[in-house]
Amino acid sequence: MICEKCGNEAQVILTSQNEQKNIVEKHLFCKDCMGSSADFKRHCERLKKREVSPFPSSSSCATILTVKELPPEQHGWGTVFLDPEMFSLLKVSPGDTVSIEGNRTTVARVHLADPAHWHRGIVGVDDLVRQNAGVQYGDKVTVQRRDTIPATRVVFAPLDTTLGEVDLLMEAALPSLQIIPLATYDVVPVYGIMPPCADPLWFKVTRIEPAEAVMVTESTKVEFEGSRYLSAPR
Numbered sequence: 510m511i512c513e514k515c516g517n518e519a520q521v522i523l524t525s526q527n528e529q530k531n532i533v534e535k536h537l538f539c540k541d542c543m544g545s546s547a548d549f550k551r552h553c554e555r556l557k558k559r560e561v562s563p564f565p566s567s568s569s570c571a572t573i574l575t576v577k578e579l580p581p582e583q584h585g586w587g588t589v590f591l592d593p594e595m596f597s598l599l600k601v602s603p604g605d606t607v608s609i610e611g612n613r614t615t616v617a618r619v620h621l622a623d624p625a626h627w628h629r630g631i632v633g634v635d636d637l638v639r640q641n642a643g644v645q646y647g648d649k650v651t652v653q654r655r656d657t658i659p660a661t662r663v664v665f666a667p668l669d670t671t672l673g674e675v676d677l678l679m680e681a682a683l684p685s686l687q688i689i690p691l692a693t694y695d696v697v698p699v700y701g702i703m704p705p706c707a708d709p710l711w712f713k714v715t716r717i718e719p720a721e722a723v724m725v726t727e728s729t730k731v732e733f734e735g736s737r738y739l740s741a742p743r
Contacts, residue, residue, distance in 0.1 A: 512539040521572050521598065571653035572598055574632040576611075576639060578646045583633065586698065587689040590622035590633035591652070599654045606690045606722060608655035609634065612643030616655055616690040616722045641695045657690050660723035662730040665712035668696055675710065677701055677736040685709075686725045693717050699733070 511518070517539045572595060579590065589607065591599075596619075601607060607619050609632070617638045626633060632652055634642070644650055667675075681701030689697055691714050698709035712733065717723055725731060 512537055515539060521570065570598055570600070571651050573649055574630055574652055576642075576644050576646050576648050576650055577626070577631040577633050579633045579635055584635045586635065586637050586685070587617045588620055588635050589617045589638055589652075590620050590626070592622050592627035592629075594628060595632075595652070596621070599652065601654050606655050606657045608651075608653050608692075608722065609638055609642045610651040610653070611648060613641065613694065614692060615641035615695055616657065616692045618688075618690060637689075637697070641692075655722050657722045657724045658719070659726045660691070660717055660719075660729045662716070662718040662732070663691065663714060663723070663725060664716035664732045664734065665697070665699065666715045666734040667736075668711040668713050675736050677733055679731075682733075683725065683731065686731070687727075689725075691717065691723050691725065693720065 521537070521539070574591075574595070579588075583590065589609065591601075591607075596602065599607065601619050603620050605619055606616050609615050609617055615638060617634070622633055632650065639646070642650060677699070678701040682699050683701075685700050686697065691697070693714055693716070695714045696711055697714065699712050700709045715734070
C-alpha cells in the first residue's frame with residue numbers, strides 16, 4: 510500500500526464515504542504526510558470540500574502496524590498495546606475497543622504499550638487476538654477504533670467438533686466472557702466446565718445479535734451448543 514502524496518509505504522488509512530457514489534473510499538498516507546493531529550483535521554476538511562464526509566462518524570482514521578508478540582506478563586484475553594501516538598491518531602483511551610483487521614477482523618481492548626515499544630510502528634497483541642485476526646507475528650494489520658454495543662444474543666459452538674455434551678456451570682462461565690469484546694467467528698476460552706478443571710474449553714462465536722462488535726452483559730442471552738447448563742450449588 511502506497512502513500513497518495515509521496516509514494517512511500519502507507520501507514521495511515523483515512524476512510525470516508527462518497528455519498529454521491531454511495532461507496533466507501535480509503536485514502537492512504539505515510540506518517541510524514543499525515544503529520545500531526547492538526548494536519549489530520551486539515552485532511553478531513555479537504556475531503557469534506559470534495560463532498561466526501563468522514564466515515565464512520567466515531568472514527569475516520571486507521572493505521573497499519575506490524576504485529577508483535579507481547580511479553581509473558583502482558584498476556585491476557587483480547588488485549589492489544591499501542592503507543593501514545595497511535596492513541597492520539599485513533600482517538601482512543603486505555604480500555605477502549607479497536608478492530609484488528611488481518612486475514613480476518615476481530616476486536617480487542619487497547620492498553621498503553623511499554624515506552625520501549627513506542628514509535629516503532631507496532632501493535633502488541635496477545636495470542637487470542639493474533640489467532641482471531643488470522644495473522645502471525647511480523648504480519649501487517651489495520652487497526653481502527655471500533656466502539657462496542659451490548660449484545661442481545663450470542664451463540665457459541667465448541668471448537669472441538671468431536672466434543673460430546675459438556676456440563677457448563679453458567680455462573681462460572683459468564684464473568685470471563687463479559688471482559689472480552691466479541692466479533693462473529695471469534696474463538697474464546699470458556700471456563701466453568703464441570704467437573705472443574707484449570708484449562709478452559711474453546712468455543713467459536715457463531716452468531717451475534719445485533720451483528721456488531723459487542724460485549725456480553727448480564728442481560729445478554731448466551732447459548733452454548735452441545736452444553737448442558739447447571740446451576741451453582743447452594
